[in-house]
Amino acid sequence: MKKLFSIMAIAAVVVLSTFTANATNAQTTPPVQIQQIVANVDAGTSFQDDMEEEELSFTQDLKKRFIEGGPGFMGIVLLCLILGLAIAIERIIYLNLATTNTKKLAQNVEDALNSGGVEAAKEVCRNTKGPVASIYYQGLDRVDEGVDAAEKAVVAYGGVQMGQLEKNVSWLSLFIALAPMLGFMGTVIGMIQAFDRIEAAGDMNPALVAGGIKVALLTTVFGLIVAIILQIFYNYIISKIDSIVNDMEDASITLMDLIVRYKR
Secondary structure, three states, X not given: OHHHHHHHHHHHHHHHHHHHHHHHHHHHHHHHHHHHHHHHHHHHHHHHHHHHHHHHHHHHHHHHHHHHXXXXXXXXXXXXXXXXXXXXXXXXXXXXXXOOOHHHHHHHHHHHHHXXXXXXXHHHHHOOOOHHHHHHHHHHHOHHHOHHHHHHHHHHHHHHHHHHHOOOHHHHHHHHHHHHHHXXXXXXXXXXXXXXXXXXXXXXXXXXXXXXXXXXXXXXXXXXXXXXXXXXXXXXXXXXXXXXXXXXXXXXXXXXXXXXXXXX
């Protein structure tokens, strides 16, 4: 019996120690896991912060470079960009509104002439937007005076409409030429100031020279960027104007043919 009790006591001690060890592990494991989760969350947060810093770094760097270039010339270059973009956007909107389906307009005018005469054709032109419709109206308005008078009216009013299409485009070309020139001027002035600092210091300090040259070159970089942006808009506007002018010339020829057939 004593041996039996001894064996049972030993078994109870083993079971109790095993249960205690499991309970201890069960109590210590969650904090370790929690620490790992917290570390992962912190790592994710820091990674997100790094990503945000990288996303904002371009804007911050651009702002920093702009300030380093100096408010004088950099402000003028920025003004050229703002005014140039304003003119470009205004011209693009105007030219898109001035675009007309000339073939459809010519067909409608011809149908109106055959069915209702000149007044019906003029009404069609009044209800249509764009320079081509205005040219058609001026030509039809001179039909009673003869074909030659109608042709002269079409040519004269075509020149007026072309001037409206090219309005303010010269200012855009001015800003394209002015922005890099201002940048070059800022660079030259910055180089002069850098050499003045070297002369005042009496020593060829590489840091002093490098800083002055860097600031001087920033104006040229921004001037070239502004010129490139505005040049893209300028080329698009010029191509759009050429397309509308070609449509105006073709429509003028078509109108004169319609007037000649109508007079017969």
